[in-house]
Amino acid sequence: MDTEYLNRLAHQLRIDKTPACRRAINRILEDMKKRCENGEYRTPMDAESAFRKFVDDERSCQKAKAV
DSSP, X not given: OOOHHHHHHHHHHHTTOOHXXXXXXXXXXXXXXXXXXXXXXXXXXXXXXXXXXXXXXXXXXSOOXXX
């Protein structure tokens, strides 16, 4: 499976993020590429959805909650 779409998604997700979050996105991107190459996802949409979830769940990418 071609993973260029993951590069484009990662670029979009990095916009307006902290440096720590951008580094996490780079790390998640490399992991996602390996997962796609291993056939873990049936479609690009499945992989994109998982990528977004991993980024959303990443602690360094979560917004600080007001107290």
